[in-house]
Amino acid sequence: MNDIFEQVIFYIKERIQVSPSEVEIILSYFKPYRAQKNEILIQQGQIGQRTFFVGKGCLRIFFNNEQGQDTTRYIAFENNFATSLVSFITGEPSQEFIQAVENSDLLYITQQDFYHLLEIIPSWDKFYRIYLEKAYVNNTNRLMSFVTMEARERYHLLLQQNPTIVMRLPNKLVASYLNISQETLSRLKGKI
Amino acid sequence: MNDIFEQVIFYIKERIQVSPSEVEIILSYFKPYRAQKNEILIQQGQIGQRTFFVGKGCLRIFFNNEQGQDTTRYIAFENNFATSLVSFITGEPSQEFIQAVENSDLLYITQQDFYHLLEIIPSWDKFYRIYLEKAYVNNTNRLMSFVTMEARERYHLLLQQNPTIVMRLPNKLVASYLNISQETLSRLKGKI
DNA sequence: CGAGGCCTTGACCGCGGTCAATGCCCGTGG
């Protein structure tokens, strides 16, 4: 029953040192939530952000362009966090959506509580720093791939670096993640 | 003579609280450097990163695609920091170059010393966090603009949000920053 | 005054998007 709390603690302990009493405190700020497939967890324009931890299932973060297609910025499988980080940082309305791709078991913590932990748990600062660093590296690599590579190369890179995404998700989402149309992805797959 | 040190301290004090003795310590890790126009400060493939502070002049961070054109990821004018952050974080070779766009008065601090400050100056953690947050927001906004907007829109957005870049830098660099060819930028400017 | 870099303009073309038709798979209800 407490599996997901054990998962998140495992995740945290891999990154920072926390005493048993601190673990108690930290966990007390995380709340469980069960999301249905396709459920929208964060709407575009929403403020008051939350950070999610995926115990089981899958979340994606995406934004729309004016024509109505969406681009997926990040995909979180089991044992990963997902946040609409820009909005989390700035406190401004989110440009991004968060959606459950599958039925998912989640934990979440509000932005307020997260920042509160920064004040009461000395090592939480480091946890946040590591999280930010990872998010930064991730996004910058994506930026580079969009800017320097064409569709076929991005697809091959994804196959190398993150085949799970291609195997587990419908083409539609893979295309959204690569920022190409579903048709183009289909043609790419056809030609080996 | 100490102008640039005053500039960096002003920058720091705007963001975190530091005691006079801490200021002493922090400054002792920053070293001045005068860069010539077009000088490359960080080569692609280089490890052992440094963070630069621009007192006067301008730096740009860019990377190459395989065809040899470059894309400018970030432009730092006076009173801004510039780092090849991914490499700084991961310790791996930089995918990015840093170049002086104009003759520039700089300060720099090595990655080692920067991390050392994290240990000896309590509030430096916060300074780094704020820096990371800003860099993250910046990059994510750029990512979104590349992915959701076309050339003309990106140009108009840049004119709104950062006209200095357009006014102060040669077209070549503006094009590189927008990730379009010089010819396309020229055509865009022509048609209002 | 000459040379080299930068900007502009035109001709051309290819990647990848859109639209549309068709096929496939799967869940749902008669």
Added chain:
DNA sequence: CCACGGGCATTGACCGCGGTCAAGGCCTCG
């Protein structure tokens, strides 16, 4: 259990944004 409908994937036709190549003009600096 089968028929139907809806969502997803595939395939073809078409086309437009923006890149490349090339030529010409302009400005700057030695």
